[in-house]
Amino acid sequence: xxxxxxxxxxxxxxxxxxxxxxxxxxxxxxxxxxxxxxxxxxxxxxxxxxxxxxxxxxxxxxxxxxxxxxxxxxxxxxxxxxxxxxxxxxxxxxxxxxxxxxxxxxxxxxxxxxxxxxxxxxxxxxxxxxxxxxxxxxxxxxxxxxxxxxxxxxxxxxxxxxxxxxxxxxxxxxxxxxxxxxxxxxxxxxxxxxxxxxxxxxxxxxxxxxxxxxxxxxxxxxxxxxxxxxxxxxxxxxxxxxxxxxxxxxxxxxxxxxxxxxxxxxxxxxxxxxxxxxxxxxxxxxxxxxxxxxxxxxxxxxxxxxxxxxxxxxxxxxxxxxxxxxxxxxxxxxxxxxxxxxxxxxxxxxxxxxxxxxxxxxxxxxxxxxxxxxxxxxxxxxxxxxxxxxxxxxxxxxxxxxxxxxxxxxxxxxxxxxxxxxxxxxxxxxxxxxxxxxxxxxxxxxxxxxxxxxxxxx
Numbered sequence: 001x002x003x004x005x006x007x008x009x010x011x012x013x014x015x016x017x018x019x020x021x022x023x024x025x026x027x028x029x030x031x032x033x034x035x036x037x038x039x040x041x042x043x044x045x046x047x048x049x050x051x052x053x054x055x056x057x058x059x060x061x062x063x064x065x066x067x068x069x070x071x072x073x074x075x076x077x078x079x080x081x082x083x084x085x086x087x088x089x090x091x092x093x094x095x096x097x098x099x100x101x102x103x104x105x106x107x108x109x110x111x112x113x114x115x116x117x118x119x120x121x122x123x124x125x126x127x128x129x130x131x132x133x134x135x136x137x138x139x140x141x142x143x144x145x146x147x148x149x150x151x152x153x154x155x156x157x158x159x160x161x162x163x164x165x166x167x168x169x170x171x172x173x174x175x176x177x178x179x180x181x182x183x184x185x186x187x188x189x190x191x192x193x194x195x196x197x198x199x200x201x202x203x204x205x206x207x208x209x210x211x212x213x214x215x216x217x218x219x220x221x222x223x224x225x226x227x228x229x230x231x232x233x234x235x236x237x238x239x240x241x242x243x244x245x246x247x248x249x250x251x252x253x254x255x256x257x258x259x260x261x262x263x264x265x266x267x268x269x270x271x272x273x274x275x276x277x278x279x280x281x282x283x284x285x286x287x288x289x290x291x292x293x294x295x296x297x298x299x300x301x302x303x304x305x306x307x308x309x310x311x312x313x314x315x316x317x318x319x320x321x322x323x324x325x326x327x328x329x330x331x332x333x334x335x336x337x338x339x340x341x342x343x344x345x346x347x348x349x350x351x352x353x354x355x356x357x358x359x360x361x362x363x364x365x366x367x368x369x370x371x372x373x374x375x376x377x378x379x380x381x382x383x384x385x386x387x388x389x390x391x392x393x394x395x396x397x398x399x400x401x402x403x404x405x406x407x408x409x410x411x412x413x414x415x416x417x418x419x420x421x422x423x424x425x426x427x428x429x430x431x432x433x434x435x436x437x438x439x440x441x442x443x444x445x446x447x448x449x450x451x452x453x454x455x456x457x458x
Contacts, residue, residue, distance in 0.1 A: 048151075069091035080093070302427065433454070
């Protein structure tokens, strides 16, 4: 089974069990090493003590011409006393009394007491095979002269103890790992249960019913934060869906009006060819065609901007030059006074085409409401560059002016076919200003209305 086929619960349980297994195995290994060292040191001490007792007590009873002396065993230690040539037994413990010389000793400066003890080959084929361990030897002075006393641990006590410890540790580790696996599996399942409930709830939320929300448990843990994040995402998704539906509905409505006019004009002209005023026909076609072209262009800009596909250029732009150019344009198409006395040299880093479009949309909006005059002004305000466009019209309600920057929202005074726009000009202004690190809004003035746009200079 591949790792990605395992559930999070299974993966976490497996990881925890592996980590705990490594810890337990390492701990067990330390215990085994420490125990072996401890038991070996204790056994070596017992052998040393037994050989010391022979030196002090029984050594004088070993005399020439007598039978080998039978020694008493203590603490599972057996002793054999031989001559230096290792070919005659002078004394031995009862357990090994009937056996000949058991081992051969080799002098070594690195060995305990200066001798290495090697069991003879015949021991492997005798009942003593595997019974003797930790051999130690040293010289001993006896009634028969200088000899060797050799001590062994009798029986499999050390090996059995080590084996028993390994068995106990293996069983204990296995049981502990099973307990850990069960506890972790249960704990992770308990922890993930709210998340699974959230997943099931999200799965039930249909695309056409985004009003449902994920239950929030309260608190500030990971599950609660995830629930709040999902609900915030659902809020944004619901708002986006609603805005998209409204956008499509409004766009359809705005396109239907000029298309209806175009079709009606063409039908009327085709049915009355001789009575058609072709100059008026041409003007109507041109006007409605431009209206559709402007609307499609605005829709295309907003769609690309929403997807962040509208690429922004970054270069120095003189806003005062754009305003003076816009003033020259509108003076040719209107009888209104266009004042640029408040325009000062102002430069920002931004996209020239977007900024030109922003200024044109703001000016076109002001022209629709102005009675006699439209005035421009620019200045620096800290790290921002400010553009203000004022008209002497009826003014706007500043407290409710934020809705005018929403798409397809128009004031009642602007709903006539000749004066009204598409309701997309100011949303485009707000979008461009935002992408240049600024904002667009109406500010309170005594007469008329003033739109203020602030853009970040750098």
